[in-house]
Amino acid sequence: MFRFYPIVFVFIFQNLFFSQSIQGFHIPDSLKEKNYDQLQKAYNKVFRINNNLAELYANTILLKGKKEKNNELIYDGYYKIAHTRGLNSTNGHPYADTLLTITHNVNTKDYPAKAYIIKGILYNYDWKYAEALDQYIEAQKLSKNKNSDQYYYIKKLIGILKTATDENKEALPLFLEYYNYQKEKLNTNDKDIKSYIGSIFSVANCYNKDKQYKNALTYIEIGLKECNKYKDYTHYPYFISGIGIANYYLKNYKKASESHLKAEKSFIENNDYGNLAITYYFLGKTNYDTHHEKEAVQYFIKADSVLAFSKEFYPITRDGYEILIDFYKKTGDKENQLKYIDKLFFADSIINNSKQYLSKEIYKKYDTPILLEKKEELIADLNKKNYVLYWCLGIGFLLISSLTYFYIKSRKRIKQYQKQAELLLVKSKESPAILPLSDNEADKENASKERSKNIIPDDKLQDIRLKLELFESNKNFLQKNITVNSLAKEFETNRDYLSKSVNELKEMNFSQYLNGLRIGYIIEELNNNEKMRKYTIAAIADEIGYNNSESFSNAFRKITGTLPSYYIKLLQAS
Incomplete structure (x- = not known):
């Protein structure tokens, strides 16, 4: 009961x-x-x-x-x-x-x-x-x-966790147990083709991670046959990628390259950036090992670009940066050499500080002291070249003076934004309620004048009050292209009544009310959702109903006195 x-x-x-x-x-x-x-x-x-x-x-x-x-x-x-x-x-x-x-x-x-x-x-x-x-x-x-299905599926999931921390030998029995369970189910009315094929991939992938490449290829071949037999291609691109990885380590470079190029198309189509970056890394390694250095460099650069875009990192790709550093050292390109030294520092900081990258076999060609020494040499050399440039800049003294003035003004604005971001963080922690609008006295005076003119029947006002409450609680304000006209139509009232009701009930005009709801919502989301803080400003703007990042930033600044970028930076640092 x-x-x-x-x-x-x-x-x-x-x-x-x-x-x-x-x-x-x-x-x-x-x-x-x-x-x-x-x-x-x-x-x-x-x-x-x-x-x-x-x-x-x-x-x-x-x-x-x-x-x-x-x-x-x-x-x-x-x-x-x-x-x-x-x-x-x-x-x-x-x-x-x-x-x-x-x-x-x-x-x-x-x-x-x-x-x-x-x-x-x-x-x-x-x-x-x-x-x-x-x-x-x-x-x-x-x-x-x-539920036996769940029980054995969880064994597979725990196996995946073990492969993530390089405990591949411990993971393999779990994957084989899950595979045998799914295989036995094929003879029953309760067979699950997708899970069965997925179990084959788990075994193959674990064999690859454990450097048993021939065993991996055996299971990949089984998996591809079953994909074609049952017309289920969910894991197909991952099997193809697995062929590329196994053949690279077996030095079958032609087969490895063909497989990775084939897998690349699927990963691009499905926005699978993690596997796409690994694919580019192996294409780089394949070209490098076969002495196609320029092609290898382009693939390593692609792998880095995808990782930077997705804000992810995979330890296996680390030595790609070492190859890039050596290449630019050989070509005398010190700017790019310094750039990829910094990238390698960043990669090592993630490996050393994040539990997600516990790995037993990360071999480092460049240790930290050598990297630091090389970085200082490059910076010193670049500074000597820049010294000549500074003399040339002397003729632009007047221009520099004017730029300095604007710079100082900009710094003041930045400090003000930072200060407002700090105040906003304190305020948002104390109360998650919708933030008040700007302290602009003209705005307040205009809103007050509008309220004084409002004469709305009480029954209409109460009806709109209830609809606004539903509008807020359902978070319908996050929809795009909301106007007072469109909302009035949805509320089955007229534009004038809705506008005046918002003035009366919320003590602000409709635009201020809508922006206040959206900005209040995104501040609470940013406070509580770490992943949201990694979004671009444009992506956040789109998430809460703005057509572009500029209109979102302007609304955020008018309401809070700071910009969303400063607030996000403060949250990330706290």
Whole structure:
């Protein structure tokens, strides 16, 4: 009887739980008549191949579940959205957290264990291995003697954690156990082709990591045959990449290069930047070992660019920077030599300071003292060249003087922004409420004058008050292209009533009200969501409904007295 209440609670307060899930999402016409089985098949077909499309199917499943009040669809929708967003390096944690909340008191074959599983998977994608392991252990307790599929799947997930910390020999038995379990299921009505093929890849990948390359190729061949047999190509590009890696180490360079070039296309199409960077690294190594140095350098530069764009780093790519340093030393390009020394310093700082990169075999050609000495020599040499340039700049004294004036003025503005960012951080920690608007007296006076002119029937005012409350609680203000006209139409009122009601109820005009909601929301998100702080300003602007970064920055500055870049920098440093 007690289990009934959480389910009722979910339906009564479903907007509180689901508001962040599919904001602004509408089921495309082509999917409206599809049933769950059809959507599931469509999702399985593109998962890990085109994760943007997979997320579309996941959102459709969730929205259909909400409309039909079908808990199983709701749970599955949240699970799938969290997973696809995690694979796309976007934030899947809110969806996993919601799934944990709504299944906490559920007792089915799959839940709540499956909620802990997806939370662990997301932690693994974030390289938080200890946290991931905690989630897997909790899921294993819940699934033992209850769901064999989950129980063995968790063994595979723990194996993945072990390979991440280079415990490959310990991981291999877990992967083989999972593979044998999935293989036995092929003879039953409960066979799971996707999981079966995935288990083959796990074994092959572990053999590659353990330097048993011929065994890896044996399992890759099995995996490719099964992909073609069952028409399931989810893991296909990863098998191809595995062929490239194994053949590189076996010195079959032609085969290695062909495989990596083939895998590259799939990784680009699916925005899989981590595997794309590793692919470019191996193409660089293949060309370097076959004495195609210029081509190798271009691939190492590509690998670095992808890693910089994705803000990720993989220890295996480290010696690519050493090759770049040697190349630019040989060509006499001291600027690029210094650039990649700094990159190598950065790589080593991550390896040395992050638990995610515990590796037993990272060999360093350049140790830190040598790098420091070489860096100082390069800087000194570059400074000598610049000395001649300083004499030439003497004729531009008047220009420099004027630039200095603007520089000082700019520094004052920067200090003011920094000070305002510090005040904002203190204020936002004390109260997460929507921040007040600018202290501009003209704004206040204009708003006061507008309120004094407002004569709105009380019943209209109360109706709009309720609709504004729903507008805020559902976070509909994050949608793009909201105007007073569009919102008035949605509220089934006229523009004049809505504008005057906002003046009366919020003591500000509509533009100030909308910007206040958005800026208040993003400040709270930035405070609580470390991953959001890594977004570009343009990406954040798009996330909260602005058409460009300039309009977002201007609104942020007017409300807070600082710019979003200064506030994010302060959060990252705190």
